[in-house]
Amino acid sequence: MIVTIIGLGLIGGSLAISLKEKGLTTHRIGVDLSAENRQKALALHLIDEASTDLAAAVRRADLVVVAVPMDAMLTVLPQVLDLVEQQVVIDVGSTKSMLLARVAGHTKRGRFVAVHPMAGTEYSGPEAAVSELFDDKTLVICDADQSDADAVTRVEALFSLLNMRIEYLDAAAHDLHTAYVSHISHITSFALALTVLEKEKEEQQIFALASGGFASTVRLAKSSPDMWVPIFRQNRVNVLDVLDEHIKQLQHLRQLIDEEDFSAVHQQIRQANLISKILK
Amino acid sequence: MIVTIIGLGLIGGSLAISLKEKGLTTHRIGVDLSAENRQKALALHLIDEASTDLAAAVRRADLVVVAVPMDAMLTVLPQVLDLVEQQVVIDVGSTKSMLLARVAGHTKRGRFVAVHPMAGTEYSGPEAAVSELFDDKTLVICDADQSDADAVTRVEALFSLLNMRIEYLDAAAHDLHTAYVSHISHITSFALALTVLEKEKEEQQIFALASGGFASTVRLAKSSPDMWVPIFRQNRVNVLDVLDEHIKQLQHLRQLIDEEDFSAVHQQIRQANLISKILK
Numbered sequence: 001m002i003v004t005i006i007g008l009g010l011i012g013g014s015l016a017i018s019l020k021e022k023g024l025t026t027h028r029i030g031v032d033l034s035a036e037n038r039q040k041a042l043a044l045h046l047i048d049e050a051s052t053d054l055a056a057a058v059r060r061a062d063l064v065v066v067a068v069p070m071d072a073m074l075t076v077l078p079q080v081l082d083l084v085e086q087q088v089v090i091d092v093g094s095t096k097s098m099l100l101a102r103v104a105g106h107t108k109r110g111r112f113v114a115v116h117p118m119a120g121t122e123y124s125g126p127e128a129a130v131s132e133l134f135d136d137k138t139l140v141i142c143d144a145d146q147s148d149a150d151a152v153t154r155v156e157a158l159f160s161l162l163n164m165r166i167e168y169l170d171a172a173a174h175d176l177h178t179a180y181v182s183h184i185s186h187i188t189s190f191a192l193a194l195t196v197l198e199k200e201k202e203e204q205q206i207f208a209l210a211s212g213g214f215a216s217t218v219r220l221a222k223s224s225p226d227m228w229v230p231i232f233r234q235n236r237v238n239v240l241d242v243l244d245e246h247i248k249q250l251q252h253l254r255q256l257i258d259e260e261d262f263s264a265v266h267q268q269i270r271q272a273n274l275i276s277k278i279l280k
Numbered sequence: 281m282i283v284t285i286i287g288l289g290l291i292g293g294s295l296a297i298s299l300k301e302k303g304l305t306t307h308r309i310g311v312d313l314s315a316e317n318r319q320k321a322l323a324l325h326l327i328d329e330a331s332t333d334l335a336a337a338v339r340r341a342d343l344v345v346v347a348v349p350m351d352a353m354l355t356v357l358p359q360v361l362d363l364v365e366q367q368v369v370i371d372v373g374s375t376k377s378m379l380l381a382r383v384a385g386h387t388k389r390g391r392f393v394a395v396h397p398m399a400g401t402e403y404s405g406p407e408a409a410v411s412e413l414f415d416d417k418t419l420v421i422c423d424a425d426q427s428d429a430d431a432v433t434r435v436e437a438l439f440s441l442l443n444m445r446i447e448y449l450d451a452a453a454h455d456l457h458t459a460y461v462s463h464i465s466h467i468t469s470f471a472l473a474l475t476v477l478e479k480e481k482e483e484q485q486i487f488a489l490a491s492g493g494f495a496s497t498v499r500l501a502k503s504s505p506d507m508w509v510p511i512f513r514q515n516r517v518n519v520l521d522v523l524d525e526h527i528k529q530l531q532h533l534r535q536l537i538d539e540e541d542f543s544a545v546h547q548q549i550r551q552a553n554l555i556s557k558i559l560k
Contacts, residue, residue, distance in 0.1 A: 275498055
């Protein structure tokens with residue numbers, strides 16, 4: 001299977017590695033606007049060939065993976081579908097409603113399967129690509145009924161072989177749930193970093209005192225704005241909704257601490273502890 | 281060296297393991313109000329002997345470690361100092377101002393060295409104790425000038441042998457900086473867990489979709505209220521101050537997203553990214 005990967009970053013690159021390692025591809029063509037990224041991807045053996053000819057790269061492929069930031073995705077995906085015959089096309093994007101509206105009614109809509117691998121790190125670019133990023137994680141397939149059955153079957157088989165669990169959601173539900181369990185984590189992490197950078201002028205003290213707990217909650221604050229701003233833009237309504245709830249929860253805790261109602265704080269923490277029943 | 285450890289939880293237990301592994305103790309006496317914790321600590325080989333006789337356990341020790349939650353600390357530490365002759369006593373508490381005020385002027389104040397190992401996990405109890413918890417972490421010694429020089433020297437030597445970096449702060453500065461880099465992380469994590477538990481009624485979706493990023497930011501929400509409520513109580517003023525700043529940052533991001541001022545969001549995220557210069 002020849003795979004063309006458009007966008008040689010964390011997700012595109014990691015997928016390129018994983019497909020190769022599992023013996024699922026014979027040839028990987030990489031397309032990226034950045035010459036530096038193409039060079040890096042070749043040097044890191046993420047791809048077998050770099051191309052600047054999108055049409056030829058799509059034409060030669062059996063599978064086309066579009067792994068660009070969500071703002072570019074809105075233009076690149078329709079472009080790719082314009083070029084497609086019987087190839088299967090997937091995106092790997094973090095928001096779906098706006099994207100799927102953009103390609104609704106496209107004559108090649110059936111060849112496209114909208115997927116979101118729930119996996120990532122705070123790093124970006126070809127050098128961030130890692131083996132086994134997708135192992136034991138969830139792949140969400142959105143609006144599967146809009147895709148040709150053979151294309152869905154092929155995508156299911158492929159990601160199952162990457163050891164992913166497959167879930168099915170419609171685009172609206174996907175965008176709602178990812179606002180809860182992914183987008184809000186990034187916003188709180190960015191805000192936490194800004195808080196500490198604002199309040200703690202003695203950087204040496206942050207460095208010396210910060211333990212694993214702080215590093216863990218603030219880790220996502222290293223994430224790329226080029227990736228995340230388009231996600232917040234496209235999932236704005238859900239993100240605002242969850243953010244409102246989160247600010248409300250923080251204000252409630254603040255009020256209880258301010259009023260020294262520590263038995264209520266205790267109760268709130270016990271409630272928060274229930275998250276351990278859900279997460280491992 | 282005979283070590284008496286009062287409070288056989290995550291920190292007391294981990295210290296017991298580390299001291300033994302480094303060959304720094306010949307005998308470890310464990311004191312805990314909970315018979316179950318004493319039994320577990322014996323079974324897990326965290327201690328060599330369990331005792332319910334605080335006076336005898338302190339009398340026989342060369343080093344006394346008080347590792348109880350901060351509310352109990354306020355009564356246990358003065359009790360221990362009442363029993364002390366020439367032993368060295370350390371706490372391992374997360375807040376210092378209130379505690380040090382409590383023992384100021386005690387005739388044995390000099391035997392006490394206030395330390396805070398900046399290390400922990402979201403788990404608690406004897407079974408949470410792990411080897412190498414303190415390895416390559418920072419130990420803060422507070423108000424070292426209030427302790428006898430020989431006691432400070434001994435504590436410095438001991439924790440250096442556990443491969444900890446030593447920093448010196450006065451109690452007020454300690455409480456301020458830990459509010460920034462430790463206490464606030466826990467509050468945001470509790471609030472995030474409450475947000476998701478409140479908004480996301482379909483627990484199966486949290487479980488299926490939550491990736492590493494969410495798990496990382498919400499990890500601390502598993503932390504024990506029995507440990508954290510006394511910390512928030514004793515460091516209330518600093519915690520409220522940092523919490524106000526954090527809510528302000530979240531409201532600012534919320535406003536920018538609401539107004540669709542995404543170039544400003546981009547700028548904020550780039551600012552937040554600076555945290556990676558400080559943290560590894």
